[in-house]
Amino acid sequence: MSYAVPRVVVEAFYAAYESRDPRRIAEFLDANVDWQVYGPAEVMQVCGHWRGKAAVIDRFARVIPNALDQVHIESECLLVEGDHSAMYGRINSRQKMSQRVISHRVSHFIRFRDGKVVQFRCINDSLDAVEQFIGHRIDLSADADASESDIVAL
Amino acid sequence: MNGHETNPRPGQDSTPRASLQTAFERFFAAYATRDAARVVPFLHDDVEWTVSGPVDVLPFCGLHRGRAAVMDLIGRQIPAVFRVFSFVPDATLIDGDQVATLTRQSARRAIDGRVISFRVANFFRFRDGKLIENLSLLDSFDAVEQVIGHPLTVPESLVPDMGDLVSL
Numbered sequence: 001m002s003y004a005v006p007r008v009v010v011e012a013f014y015a016a017y018e019s020r021d022p023r024r025i026a027e028f029l030d031a032n033v034d035w036q037v038y039g040p041a042e043v044m045q046v047c048g049h050w051r052g053k054a055a056v057i058d059r060f061a062r063v064i065p066n067a068l069d070q071v072h073i074e075s076e077c078l079l080v081e082g083d084h085s086a087m088y089g090r091i092n093s094r095q096k097m098s099q100r101v102i103s104h105r106v107s108h109f110i111r112f113r114d115g116k117v118v119q120f121r122c123i124n125d126s127l128d129a130v131e132q133f134i135g136h137r138i139d140l141s142a143d144a145d146a147s148e149s150d151i152v153a154l
Numbered sequence: 155m156n157g158h159e160t161n162p163r164p165g166q167d168s169t170p171r172a173s174l175q176t177a178f179e180r181f182f183a184a185y186a187t188r189d190a191a192r193v194v195p196f197l198h199d200d201v202e203w204t205v206s207g208p209v210d211v212l213p214f215c216g217l218h219r220g221r222a223a224v225m226d227l228i229g230r231q232i233p234a235v236f237r238v239f240s241f242v243p244d245a246t247l248i249d250g251d252q253v254a255t256l257t258r259q260s261a262r263r264a265i266d267g268r269v270i271s272f273r274v275a276n277f278f279r280f281r282d283g284k285l286i287e288n289l290s291l292l293d294s295f296d297a298v299e300q301v302i303g304h305p306l307t308v309p310e311s312l313v314p315d316m317g318d319l320v321s322l
Contacts, residue, residue: 040308042308043308079252109256
């Protein structure tokens, strides 16, 4: 029988995640955890690929505190089945340097083993996130050659 | 999906989860073809389909309400930007009335046929064996760069200074 992560473990992981406390988060990390946050790491250093428990702990100990003061997830969907969880919602944070509130769509797909995270994949509405991160709209109008002029966005 | 389609055959698992899995697999097989006519039988009358992203570059982003709007989305609006030809699920979860998928999709740009690829998260909700809600999310910065065909320009002066941090 393969491992099935209890929902209570997933919820406890998210409580640790929101605390941004590396020690609390470390309790949920497998030694070989693979942690990937899709997005332009050259603009948002919270994006990137971290391999191994020490690297992920370092992300929460150094990278996150330099970028963000607060992190809160408004989860709209949290599915748990087998060794996976999937979350869809909105992540609200405060950028440390500017004190701007940043809020954008996010989803997580997490695989657990024996109560620990072995794989974490995060998809953000990263363009929206980047624009909030830099505090400016990115002008896409000159580049939007693939858009269809007669389409009205709903 | 009608009642006939959801009735289990003798020996089949008739739990709510099994029924949802059957409904989802039929819907997903139709959706993977990107043929709106094949998808529509699986859509609830009151379906809502939301794609997060910038509508000025990806005009299909936004909220689409009702069968006709979702058919137009799948049959016209998305193919006007790109045509998906590969649809590979990395993860699929079923919990309650919901199904979450993480897929790797490959597509050709409508304008020139150039291949692009991206990951998409979908959160589907079913009611009475039919799709009532879909929430789609993709790495929009990457998707926009691929659709417009070149990197987005972010002035260095606007990139937050992170001291001695190096992106990994």
